[in-house]
Amino acid sequence: MRPILRAEGLSKAFGRLLAVSGVNLEVAAGSIHAIIGPNGAGKSTLFDLLSGAKRPDRGRVYFLDKEITHIAVEERIRLGLSRTFQVPQVFTNLTARENLIIALEAAHSLSSYPWPRKSRFLEEEASALLERLGLEEQASRLVGELAHGDQRLVEIGLALCLRPKLLLLDEPTAGMSDAETWRTVQTLKSLHREEGLTLLFIEHDMAVVFGIADRVTVLHLGEVLAEGTPDEIAKDEKVQAAYLGE
Numbered sequence: 001m002r003p004i005l006r007a008e009g010l011s012k013a014f015g016r017l018l019a020v021s022g023v024n025l026e027v028a029a030g031s032i033h034a035i036i037g038p039n040g041a042g043k044s045t046l047f048d049l050l051s052g053a054k055r056p057d058r059g060r061v062y063f064l065d066k067e068i069t070h071i072a073v074e075e076r077i078r079l080g081l082s083r084t085f086q087v088p089q090v091f092t093n094l095t096a097r098e099n100l101i102i103a104l105e106a107a108h109s110l111s112s113y114p115w116p117r118k119s120r121f122l123e124e125e126a127s128a129l130l131e132r133l134g135l136e137e138q139a140s141r142l143v144g145e146l147a148h149g150d151q152r153l154v155e156i157g158l159a160l161c162l163r164p165k166l167l168l169l170d171e172p173t174a175g176m177s178d179a180e181t182w183r184t185v186q187t188l189k190s191l192h193r194e195e196g197l198t199l200l201f202i203e204h205d206m207a208v209v210f211g212i213a214d215r216v217t218v219l220h221l222g223e224v225l226a227e228g229t230p231d232e233i234a235k236d237e238k239v240q241a242a243y244l245g246e
């Protein structure tokens, strides 16, 4: 399948530390693609390079065949590439609904599409998203007071307000209980199935990776160690050695 996102020879150093080193990556449109690897492997830095938060020292990034290596984060969002962070970026002193309304307003102002700006329209859109995420009951509560898993779902909601074609998720289930993890996995699966959203996600929980990923890329010491289906990756001796060495 045609890649929605492609990285060629991406590298990023912090001083003498090569955090990402010559990474090639292809994410097929419509796929669920996981990035795994031990702590410090360069996963979050790779996301920074793909999303535009940091600039690579070398290499190129293409999104839908357009080179985006040097374009700003907002421009990538406009093209349909959004992300979430390892630590949820949400407004903790506002309610879940208010968080989504702010993001919807921001999305509308970024868009060249003539959106109806009526507040009722925003309310309806926020309600639909809250339902999608299973957060109806939490809608009017301050996000800072929500369970960790719910805060993460609110953050996914903020990214969805931007109507991405590709969503990058940095450890979406980190710190979640089993029940929260299961709920998040179901929500991501349904977004993928019903909205055709392509997902690229960093994940530590192998049960989640095996549960939803079509493809897996393994990073180790900044480099791609292996790439394949979850079954191929599970059998890969290089991968097993990298994890044992952690």
Ligand code: ADP
Pocket (backbone or CB within 6 Å): 014, 017, 019, 037, 038, 039, 040, 041, 042, 043, 044, 045, 046
């Ligand atoms: P991962 O997400 O796989 O755990 P990171 O991408 O966060 O890995 O980090 C890769 C390496 O780069 C680590 O050794 C980390 O300490 C280092 N690193 C990450 N960000 C910075 C930074 N802003 N300045 C210096 N070193 C960094």
Ligand code: MG
Pocket (backbone or CB within 6 Å): 043, 044, 045, 086
């Ligand atoms: Mg990380």
